[in-house]
Amino acid sequence: MDSVEKRISDKELVSRVRAGDQDAMGALYDRYSRLVYAVGLRVLGDSAAAEDVLQEVFMQLWRNPTRFDASRGSLGVWVAVIARNRAIDALRKRRYESDIEDIVVSVEPDLASEADRSRAAKNVRDLLNGMHPAQRQAVEMAFFEGLTHTEIAAKIGEPLGTIKTRIRAGLLALRKALKP
Amino acid sequence: MNVHSRFAEDLALYALGTLEGNEQAELEEHLKDCGECRYELEQLRGDAALLALSASGSAPPERARGRLMNALTREPRISLEQPSMRRISWWSQMGWVAAAAAVVIAAIVWRTDAGLSSRMATLQKEFNEQQTELQRAQEVTATLTATDAVRVTIIPPRTTPQPQGRAIYVPSRSSLIFLANNMPALPAQRAYELWLIPSSGSAIPAGVFKPDARGNVTLVNLRLPQRVGTETFAITVEPETGSQLPTSRPIMLGTGE
Numbered sequence: 511m512d513s514v515e516k517r518i519s520d521k522e523l524v525s526r527v528r529a530g531d532q533d534a535m536g537a538l539y540d541r542y543s544r545l546v547y548a549v550g551l552r553v554l555g556d557s558a559a560a561e562d563v564l565q566e567v568f569m570q571l572w573r574n575p576t577r578f579d580a581s582r583g584s585l586g587v588w589v590a591v592i593a594r595n596r597a598i599d600a601l602r603k604r605r606y607e608s609d610i611e612d613i614v615v616s617v618e619p620d621l622a623s624e625a626d627r628s629r630a631a632k633n634v635r636d637l638l639n640g641m642h643p644a645q646r647q648a649v650e651m652a653f654f655e656g657l658t659h660t661e662i663a664a665k666i667g668e669p670l671g672t673i674k675t676r677i678r679a680g681l682l683a684l685r686k687a688l689k690p
Numbered sequence: 691m692n693v694h695s696r697f698a699e700d701l702a703l704y705a706l707g708t709l710e711g712n713e714q715a716e717l718e719e720h721l722k723d724c725g726e727c728r729y730e731l732e733q734l735r736g737d738a739a740l741l742a743l744s745a746s747g748s749a750p751p752e753r754a755r756g757r758l759m760n761a762l763t764r765e766p767r768i769s770l771e772q773p774s775m776r777r778i779s780w781w782s783q784m785g786w787v788a789a790a791a792a793v794v795i796a797a798i799v800w801r802t803d804a805g806l807s808s809r810m811a812t813l814q815k816e817f818n819e820q821q822t823e824l825q826r827a828q829e830v831t832a833t834l835t836a837t838d839a840v841r842v843t844i845i846p847p848r849t850t851p852q853p854q855g856r857a858i859y860v861p862s863r864s865s866l867i868f869l870a871n872n873m874p875a876l877p878a879q880r881a882y883e884l885w886l887i888p889s890s891g892s893a894i895p896a897g898v899f900k901p902d903a904r905g906n907v908t909l910v911n912l913r914l915p916q917r918v919g920t921e922t923f924a925i926t927v928e929p930e931t932g933s934q935l936p937t938s939r940p941i942m943l944g945t946g947e
Contacts, residue, residue, distance in 0.1 A: 532759065532763070535758075535762055539755060539758055540755075543749070543755070544747075544749045544750065545743070545745070547747070547749070547750035547754070548745040548747040549742050551747050557751075560750075561750060561751065561754050561757075564750055564754055565754065565757060565758055565761065568758050569758070569762075572762055572765065583736065587739045587743070588739075590742035590743065590745075594742050595707065598707070627743075630743050631743045631744065631746060633743075634740050634743045634744045635746075649741065650741070652703070652706045652708050653742075654745075656707070658703070658708045658710050659709075674699040674700070674702070674703065677699070677702050677703060677706070678699045678701075678702035681702050681705070681734055681737040682737065684737045684738075684740050684741070685733065685736075
């Protein structure tokens with residue numbers, strides 16, 4: 511199953527999307543819709559709103575496929591980050607602030623097959639599970655709730671500097687554990 | 691604490707899009723001049739992106755796929771196949787303006803007269819050639835401005851390194867690239883300014899710069915305001931906002947080979 515699914519690379523599919531190939535778009539949807547939907551649902555906690563984010567993310571890819579630069583990282587992570595940013599914008603009821611052109615994700619996990627995606631997700635979850643709970647809380651509140659360090663500090667009653675330190679240390683821990 | 695460690699934690703927040711107010715403005719100002727921090731920001735964005743992979747749950751409802759495919763059918767596109775573009779903001783926008791122009795031209799041609807298709811093909815060819823040229827220019831600039839570029843100055847042994855600059859100037863394009871090394875650090879609120887010296891008339895400002903911590907300089911000015919036929923360049927020390935005319939004597943001077 512994986513070998514068939516992975517036979518066509520993301521780069522090739524995006525190239526076909528650039529040429530207006532709807533089937534290629536469908537293949538990318540089948541590959542990454544679950545991840546994009548999961549991110550939307552995690553941020554928004556509402557299936558209808560997550561479905562809107564899902565639709566928006568893939569329509570953005572359809573309209574602007576050249577914005578994805580395959581030399582700069584993984585398409586799966588790229589669409590997941592766009593989903594996160596769109597969902598945070600929706601959560602905070604603000605206009606879309608994040609131009610997808612500004613998103614550069616220089617991270618390389620190969621997510622083209624279901625097995626790759628499951629492995630990468632497990633690695634990140636294992637790392638988060640092993641993190642100090644306060645550090646994990648700070649990082650997740652910033653990423654999945656889009657809260658500023660000021661808001662996080664007020665919410666959990668910790669000094670601003672402590673929150674800043676925890677967030678940076680959390681990101682560096684991810685880098686150390688998961689990047690080659 | 692050096693300036694980079696001062697911004698280290700704010701960079702992490704900025705990567706998550708959760709920095710705000712004065713801290714955000716101050717960091718953005720610093721990022722304009724600090725390649726090291728821009729590189730670290732990109733790394734941190736990659737680190738943060740990994741968090742997205744931890745999200746899990748059930749698959750989206752089946753209707754969502756149908757909704758997307760219907761939406762695609764309502765928005766068919768003319769092929770925009772082209773080389774992938776490196777991410778440099780104004781160039782990228784220029785590429786999109788050109789792409790949009792090609793689409794509009796394609797629509798007009800299709801509606802008015804199919805016989806004009808050969809004209810369309812010519813335009814597409816020109817467009818592709820421009821894209822190739824643009825990409826090459828981007829690659830040159832990316833090499834010159836890369837934060838991880840290795841710069842080596844080769845000098846005779848036991849010689850004190852002297853400031854040295856090299857300007858590459860194309861009058862027909864009004865474009866200039868200037869590289870220098872061993873440039874002494876300057877006092878606060880002062881900067882170097884590069885000048886084009888025409889055979890007659892006043893000196894023309896060609897860019898204000900400060901060397902990095904190792905005395906290296908990379909100045910890319912692809913949009914000089916006017917074409918000037920000159921082979922003479924000078925460098926003066928000016929206020930850091932730059933001057934319209936030199937306010938001090940040149941500390942470096944050079945003429946084309």
